[in-house]
Amino acid sequence: MPGAAIEALLILQNRDTRRVDLEAQLRAVPTDIALVERDIGEEKGAIEAARTGLRELESRKKLLETEIGSAEQTLAKYRTQQLSLRKNDEYQAMGHEIETVQGQIGEMEGRELEIMFSIDLAKKKFAAAEAVLKQNISGHEARIRMLRERGENLAAELKAAQAEVAAARGPAADGWLRAYDRMAARGLPAVVPIRGSKCGGCHLKVSSEAESAARGKGSPGELARCDQCARILYWDN
Numbered sequence: 001m002p003g004a005a006i007e008a009l010l011i012l013q014n015r016d017t018r019r020v021d022l023e024a025q026l027r028a029v030p031t032d033i034a035l036v037e038r039d040i041g042e043e044k045g046a047i048e049a050a051r052t053g054l055r056e057l058e059s060r061k062k063l064l065e066t067e068i069g070s071a072e073q074t075l076a077k078y079r080t081q082q083l084s085l086r087k088n089d090e091y092q093a094m095g096h097e098i099e100t101v102q103g104q105i106g107e108m109e110g111r112e113l114e115i116m117f118s119i120d121l122a123k124k125k126f127a128a129a130e131a132v133l134k135q136n137i138s139g140h141e142a143r144i145r146m147l148r149e150r151g152e153n154l155a156a157e158l159k160a161a162q163a164e165v166a167a168a169r170g171p172a173a174d175g176w177l178r179a180y181d182r183m184a185a186r187g188l189p190a191v192v193p194i195r196g197s198k199c200g201g202c203h204l205k206v207s208s209e210a211e212s213a214a215r216g217k218g219s220p221g222e223l224a225r226c227d228q229c230a231r232i233l234y235w236d237n
């Protein structure tokens with residue numbers, strides 16, 4: 001059994017470990033919330049992209065319709081003009097013009113059909129993106145609420161854990177507490193058992209002096225330290 005001085009440090013270390021763990025969990029909460037918010041943002045982004053795509057196609061269609069309209073006006077004008085032409089070669093030349101415009105209209109109508117087909121696809125894409133968000137949003141929101149609640153609970157637990165740490169520091173001997181704090185600042189555990197003549201922290205063999213200090217056979221009040229990693233050692237066999 002470790003002595004009372006080590007016992008006090010082990011209690012402190014136990015509470016410090018819990019405090020550090022709670023701090024890490026609390027730190028993770030905003031990151032987790034940000035991840036959910038990113039998902040929501042991505043789903044909204046997909047809707048926006050689909051909406052923009054749809055608008056672009058619709059304005060292309062409108063433009064094309066205007067072009068077709070004016071080509072049809074030209075066509076009607078040419079046909080009227082053709083009726084007043086008496087010379088055969090002039091009549092034929094106008095006929096050629098009419099064919100050209102007809103060809104242009106046919107080509108534009110073909111493009112319009114393609115755009116209408118793309119509009120149908122874009123509408124489906126838009127509806128699908130909206131459905132995804134609609135389906136997920138309540139889950140996303142519930143997760144954010146849950147994470148916020150978790151954050152509040154963790155903060156309360158951390159406050160209690162900090163009070164417990166402060167209470168555990170009281171009984172610890174001054175010199176040992178300073179050694180503990182220096183080691184703990186590098187990362188826990190700061191106090192480790194010797195097992196099979198090896199340090200429970202770095203797992204390297206400890207010197208016989210360190211081992212006998214840990215057994216309480218050194219000078220009174222002597223703190224046993226690992227020769228390799230300087231962690232505080234105690235005898236636990």
Ligand SMILES: [Zn+2]
Pocket residue numbers: 199200201202203204226227228229230231
């Ligand atoms: Zn060590």
